[in-house]
Amino acid sequence: MNPQLDLRDGPRDECGVFGVFAPESDVARLAYFALYALQHRGQESAGIAASDEGHIMTVRDLGLVSQVFDEEKLRALRGQMAVGHVRYSTTGSSAWENAQPVWRSDRRQVALAHNGNLINAVELHSELTDQGVQFRGTSDSEIIAALLSTHPAERIEDALAEVAPRLQGAFSTVVMTKDSVVAFRDGAGLRPLSLGMLGDRYCVASESCAFDIIGAELLREVQPGEMVSLGEGGIETRQIVESQRKAFCVFEHIYFARPDSILEGNRTQVSRRKMGEILWREAPVEADVVIAVPDSGNAAAAGYSKASGIARDDGLIKNRYVARTFIQPGQELRKHGLRMKFNPLREVVAGKRLVVVDDSIVRGNTTRQIVQMLRGAGATEIHMRISAPPIRHACHYGVDMSTTQEMVAHGRTVDEIAEELDCDSLAYLSLDGVYEAIRSTRETHCDACFSGDYPLERTDGANGKFALEELAVVRT
């Protein structure tokens, strides 16, 4: 795909999961609205599976939640419990087969929704194939589903207790059988997963914003290495993987999670505003107006403005309906500078020294374009302030950030990046600043894409990305 047209310059390949056990409710509708709230975590495909008296029915397809489901499909998804999934992946070839929930019926029926990335997918895949297990799709999520579906243990909880320690990497997962919905998280707790209460029943979701929309209450996070089984008797919890080191993805706080979600006790919007305040403390600059790159930079821009006393205004207007496009603009449009996503407001920026706040820069294409547009609209100085450290390393835990070589910060100093982006100054928030804002420490988080310190012993190098691709196992 033409990089100029890949309008979301940020990291990709996140997923959102949801699960509910509520026999008195319309579980498919609950899943639908929960996924609707989690749409920001994946826009490529959506799916819901419902279990009705032992029969599991799954509807999944490419597209947004609102495109995949209609009244008729939701009505067909009857049952006592449901799981759902939204997915984003840049791997396009067998996209439909990789839509989730994954359904399998080997020894037991399971429908599974997974957010994360298995590092040892290749080995597990070979082992299962040697045993004659067939795969329909090519996702590592289907490997987890196959391990659970083929496992001889009577109860899914016991199967999971044996399977989970064999999985390496990131997995916040929800699996449904004919009688329960079971959520589990890897020992490091890399990707988020929360437990909610809906009346006297329970639900789980990647983020708490999914609870708000369905009237559920956030109880707590599913702990790293913990399994929570939702069923007729309430909840059953068990530690199934001993966590040696907690490593929650710090990028969830900075970028992925919705601003109204609560992560580790912090309202994300509040943390991001704090990041902006600290950014001012660390990198002040004389300027006339603070503008955000909407919407990703909104909260940090508010914080920067508040701390600095420099007025904030809307200098960039975002087209809210823009999605990825594969249509080439052609020479004529390209000449005029493609303004599909942002348009500057001359009245706000002309003749002004601007502080432009965003939450991250990956490849820098969008930032470069924004700087050009703002200069074109008459800004006299452009000072970029980024509420995260420079991204210089790949993520092996379920997030696609382009290749390291494509990252604008790769092999460049901050001054060199500023030159590359053509801004008058550039400053990033320090890692210490990030942790101050989320009131926590490096010891319990992953910040590998910034620091290069990978929290899990084994990384991509041990079971290379290319090995996965050769086997056509893709991340979800």
Ligand code: SF4
């Ligand atoms: S490498 Fe970055 S994006 Fe990936 S899990 Fe760690 S902090 Fe999150």
